[in-house]
Amino acid sequence: MIMSMDNASNNNTTATELARILPTFQGLLWRIRCILHILNLIAKAIFAHFTKVAKRTKTADSSNSHPDLDDIVEGDDLEDLELNNAAVADEEDEQSTVLTAQLIHNTGVVKSIRARAIAEMATRGVQITATTQKCAEGIIPKVSGLARRVHDSSSVLKPEFEHLVMSTPDINTNKTVLSRRVATRWNSEYGCLDDHITLRRPVEALTGQTKHKLGAYRLTEAQWSLSNELRNLLKIFLAATLAFSRKETPLVHELVELLEDIIRSLRLARDSISSPKGKPISPIIRIAAHSGILVAEKYFKLFGECEVYAIAIVMSPEKKLQWFGSRGWSQEEITQVTEHVLKRWSESYVHLPTAAQASSVFIALTPVNLDDPKEEDWSAFATTQHLNTHQATPLMPDEILAYLQAPIVSKEELDACGGVVKDWDSKKEIWPRLYRIASDFLSAPASSVDVEFHEAVSAIESAMRGEEDHLTKVDTIGIKVYKKIII
Structure with a gap:
């Protein structure tokens, strides 16, 4: 049994205690960190540079407090009031939808990472002014705040905005509303930002109407520019989040490669002074990218506490140990991975029964005569594997060392079989022990509960x-x- 949990520290205790109750569970070695929570934390670390912390004074009865009635600690003009209220509302949404332990963990990680990223990038000569920081911190409160105001005003602002969208020519979208932020899903913040940029003209038309008193939510030209850069940065892991959010359960063998690719892309954004299209990258964007890197690297290192990731990659026939070398892992690190695999094999799988005919039967493609009238459905028949016992050829033994020494399989071959898991399913009767270790680790979920x-x-x-x-x-x-x- 392999378990996927979020990143709250008390889950280490859960995994340790559970191992005492269930002898087959290997504790921290089999505790997977949820990829969706990791991606969410990376995004939050980036967003932390583009939002402001809500500040309220404590009232005698906090249960009756309301953002509009609370005192604002910094700034007393209308914009500070409106944006602080928007930040308060977002915080309250998060507190009501995110489990307490997870929220505490997320908040602590993001706060420390933000400060560290600013300090470390300063040593690289990448710094921001107080003016730039204030400009950036206003983006998300304005974007999410306007979406909330429009959504909550179903009889006035919502129909007015829809009318503005419909009457604006050449808008390359079918959307007529602004997506709202959902506290538990960072990609909703991306959607909120993306809608704002896509619908910029109707957004500016709405916020420019003094009768609605939405001027506080109007982005400056500098904020529009930063918003575009931020959206491009977030695209690095948007596809990954959408893929891992699909209904079918994402599997752990897909996770390590994904996180490595994200780190590589974020490093490119951090270390570049211009985008692939030649446009300059703002210092605040590079600092935000570094925040994302710090979070991603933190959890990538924590993968070392769990053997599941490495074994899952090794049991992927198109990867095996060669994958680590192609990704720049040192020989010492690859040796450690090999030792983990061999140790798990000897402790949990070598004693399992093997197939009686594993060394005397060969699976081969039977040649097909396409001109033979007896072959009614030759297209399906030609891609089917048939058992050929007339030419018995020794088959690879049901042993981990034999598997590791065998050539890797091409991705095209695996895709033709329906993927790595289905490929191993087809080997169940031939290599029952190898199938068992592959099935146990490759089928481990990369995400925890939905x-x-x-x-x-x-x-x-x-x-x-x-x-x-x-x-x-x-x-x-x-x-x-x-x-x-x-x-």
């Missing part, structure tokens, strides 16, 4: 708070343990 499950857990918690008297002690403990183990 949003719907978090909502279900929240519903359970609400039921527990409201009806705890109707639950037995065992029921209550069981729900808490279930949540702790799964999340």
Whole structure:
């Protein structure tokens, strides 16, 4: 059993304690860090340079406080008030939808990373002025704040904005509304920003109407320019997030390569003074890219605590140990990976039964006579593997060393089989032991529970708070343990 959890530190304790209860679970060695949470943290570290921390004074009864009634600590003009209120509303959304341990972890990571990135880039000669920082920090509050205001005003602002979009010529989109920010999904912030840029003309027309009092949400020319640069930076891992958010469960063998590619792309953005199109890259964008790198590298190093990532790559027939060399891993690091694989094989798989005929049967393609009238469906028949026992040829033994020494398989061959997991499924009867280790590690989920499950857990918690008297002690403990183990 391999488990994917978010990055809250208490999940280390969960994994350790669970190993004591379930002997087959290897504790931290089999605790995977959720890729969606990692991507979300990378994005939050970048966004931290383009938003402001909400500041409110504590009231006697905080439960009755409202952003519009709270005192603003810095600045008392209308724009500061409006943008602070937008930041407060975003924070409240996040607090209501993100689990407490995860929220504390995320906030702590992002805060420390932001300061570190600014300091480290300063030593590289990349610095920003206070004016630039204030300009950047206003972007997300303005963008998400306007989307919220329009959405909440269903009878005035929303139809007005839709009319402006429909009456604006040459807009290359079918959208007529601004996407809203969702606290648990960073790509919603990207969508919010992307809509704002795509619908710039109707956005400026709406914020320019004094009757609506939306001037505080109007981006300056410098902010529009930074918004475009930020959107381009975020595209680095937008596709990855969408891919790993799909309904089918993303698998762990896809994760390491993805994160390496993200780090490489962020480094290129950080270390370049101009974009691929020759446009200058703003210092704040380069600093933000460094923030993303610091988060990505942190979790990439933590992958070393878990053997699942490396073994999953090794058991990918198109990668094996050669993948690490092609990615610049040192010989010492590759040797360590090999030792991990051999150790896991000897401890968990070498004693499993193997196929009786594994060394006497050969799977080969049977030649097809396309002119033979008996071949009714030759196109399907020609791609089918047939058992040929007339020419018995020794097959690769069901041993890990034999597998490692065999040539890698091309990606095209795997794709023809339906992917790496299905390819191993077809080898189940031939190499049952190799199949077992491959299946265990390649099928490990790269992402933990989805949003719907978090909502279900929240519903359970609400039921527990409201009806705890109707639950037995065992029921209550069981729900808490279930949540702790799964999340």
